[in-house]
Amino acid sequence: MTTYQSxxxxxxxxGAYFLSTxxxxxxxxxxxxxSGVENWQALLMSASVFSASxxxxxxxxxxxxxxxxxxxxxxxLVSSRNILLAMSMTHHFDGHSLGRRIIWLFILNxxxxxxxxxxxxxxxxxxxxxxxxxxxxxxxVLSTALGLSVAGLFDGADxxxxxxxxxxxxxxxxxxxxxxxxxxxxxxxxxxxxxxxxFEVGTPNYLILMLSVVIGIAAAIIREKTxxx
Amino acid sequence: MYEQYPVLxxxxxxxxxxxxxxxxxYLVGLKIRHIGWLRPILEAFxxxxxxxxxxxxxxxxSPTEIIAILCVIGLMWKTDNVVMATVAGMAVLVLxxxxxxxxxxx
Numbered sequence: 187m188t189t190y191q192s193x194x195x196x197x198x199x200x201g202a203y204f205l206s207t208x209x210x211x212x213x214x215x216x217x218x219x220x221s222g223v224e225n226w227q228a229l230l231m232s233a234s235v236f237s238a239s240x241x242x243x244x245x246x247x248x249x250x251x252x253x254x255x256x257x258x259x260x261x262x263l264v265s266s267r268n269i270l271l272a273m274s275m276t277h278h279f280d281g282h283s284l285g286r287r288i289i290w291l292f293i294l295n296x297x298x299x300x301x302x303x304x305x306x307x308x309x310x311x312x313x314x315x316x317x318x319x320x321x322x323x324x325x326x327v328l329s330t331a332l333g334l335s336v337a338g339l340f341d342g343a344d345x346x347x348x349x350x351x352x353x354x355x356x357x358x359x360x361x362x363x364x365x366x367x368x369x370x371x372x373x374x375x376x377x378x379x380x381x382x383x384x385f386e387v388g389t390p391n392y393l394i395l396m397l398s399v400v401i402g403i404a405a406a407i408i409r410e411k412t413x414x415x
Numbered sequence: 416m417y418e419q420y421p422v423l424x425x426x427x428x429x430x431x432x433x434x435x436x437x438x439x440x441y442l443v444g445l446k447i448r449h450i451g452w453l454r455p456i457l458e459a460f461x462x463x464x465x466x467x468x469x470x471x472x473x474x475x476x477s478p479t480e481i482i483a484i485l486c487v488i489g490l491m492w493k494t495d496n497v498v499m500a501t502v503a504g505m506a507v508l509v510l511x512x513x514x515x516x517x518x519x520x521x
Contacts, residue, residue: 202496205501223422234427235426235433240432240433241429250418252422254421254428257425257428258428261428261429262436265432266436268436268437269436269437269443272436272440273440274444276441288441291434291437300461350472350508352472353468353469353476353484354501354504354508355501356468357469357484357488360462360465361492363461364462367458367459368458369462370459373456373463374462378467381467381470382471382474385471394467402462402463403460410453
């Protein structure tokens with residue numbers, strides 16, 4: 187399958203996450219408006235950052251004067267999973283120029299990466315993830331605009347019950363990954379157990395993320411090494 | 416309203432950081448890709464990251480949030496239907512918080 191055909195496949199396959207991204211975009215638009223971000227600034231943020239978790243994290247600290255260091259740290263921490271997502275794609279973007287890979291990494295996205303693992307080998311992963319990313323980018327920017335335009339209707343409304351929507355969407359991605367991944371489940375099961383133990387002993391959230399991923403990777407390395415002995 | 420220049424700098428910085436995480440991960444992956452046995456380990460990374468974020472979130476969740484996530488997991492397991500699972504989970508969140516808040520459990 188050519189890159190272009192795979193890109194179209196990515197576009198067509200993105201329907202489910204197009205809708206959930208749209209929902210988050212509307213919520214982001216409403217939240218940004220409530221935080222005093224001007225419409226064009228919120229739209230610029232959605233188009234250039236293209237990361238729901240990073241953008242929501244930044245709003246938590248959106249006050250005058252803007253605390254650059256705090257925003258930078260929080261954005262990095264919530265985006266650190268991108269490092270792992272991009273590493274997992276290393277072998278799958280073969281056959282394209284380095285320039286093309288570097289440019290197209292701009293729209294790397296969790297659902298595209300996770301669902302690409304379920305695709306047949308003949309699908310061009312870079313084209314697929316890019317098609318998926320274009321659809322989600324369109325959804326994200328359009329829904330941000332919609333959220334900004336309807337924000338006035340939600341003045342004073344309690345939307346706190348939707349705070350947990352992020353983990354719900356992440357759970358759908360985890361299930362797609364768990365059912366579609368051809369790799370062993372041992373590393374991520376170990377990561378989950380480690381995260382639970384670290385949480386119970388009162389470890390800060392950013393350390394839970396880093397340490398449990400490191401422990402999961404260590405489990406994966408041990409498993410691979412013992413499998414080849 | 417905020418001054419325009421600091422806002423633009425902040426947005427540019429956020430954009431650069433997010434892109435740097437994507438690019439950085441990919442470039443590190445390129446450096447170590449020649450180690451053949453690393454490939455299955457690299458492909459386990461997204462699952463490790465999702466679990467490391469999800470488990471503490473669920474552990475801190477209210478009864479309604481735990482029911483919502485169990486509902487999502489169950490529907491995804493049975494149907495693979497992302498829209499159905501997400502809508503059902505959100506419905507549990509909204510209806511559950513409204514219902515349980517009166518009982519003090521929500």
